[in-house]
Amino acid sequence: MNINDNxxxxxxxxxxxxxxxxxxxxxxxxxGYNFDSGISISNRTRARIDATEADNKTGYRLDKRVSYTGKESKFSFSYNNVFFTYSDTMDHELRVTWTRSGFQPYLEFRNQADDTNNAIVIGSSYGF
Incomplete structure (x- = not known):
């Protein structure tokens, strides 16, 4: 929901x-807030509530993202800092997205805190 233009x-x-x-x-x-300069900042807080009876623990994932899209650019560049309260660890994600109407492919590098599951992700989203 947009509160205002930004x-x-x-x-x-x-x-x-x-x-x-x-x-x-x-x-x-x-x-989130989208600055007129092309810089955007956002925060996502997501609870992880255990649905099993194994431990009934709840933890949180806290995403802090900063991105930049130039006025004439066809690409967006972003950095996402991900903190997990249940493991007290921090991941890092770097992404470049082709920002166009409709199908928007992206390439992302994910660096996990333990360095055992670093990954390059090729994906897409759909923009309206």
Whole structure:
């Protein structure tokens, strides 16, 4: 939901399933601001609520993203700092996105805190 031309908020919900059974419930809230210079900042806070009776723990994922899209650029560049309260670890994500109407492919490098699962991700989103 846009509050004004630059400030926005959002809420969402994810449910993590495995073999048809819920493992985690993940409600989230996002807030962001898009500066006229092309710089954007945002925060996403997502709870990870255990849906099993294994430990009934709740932890949080805190994403702090800064990005830049030039006025004449066809690409957006972003850095996302991800902190996990349940493991007290921090991941880093660097992404370049082809910003066009409709299908928007991206290339992302993810550096996980333990350096065992670093990954290059090729993906896409759809922009309206």
């Amino acid at each position: 400030f926005w908020v959002a809420v969402g919900y994810h449910r993590l399933l495995h073999d048809g059974n819920a493992l985690q419930y993940r409600p989230l809230a996002k807030i």
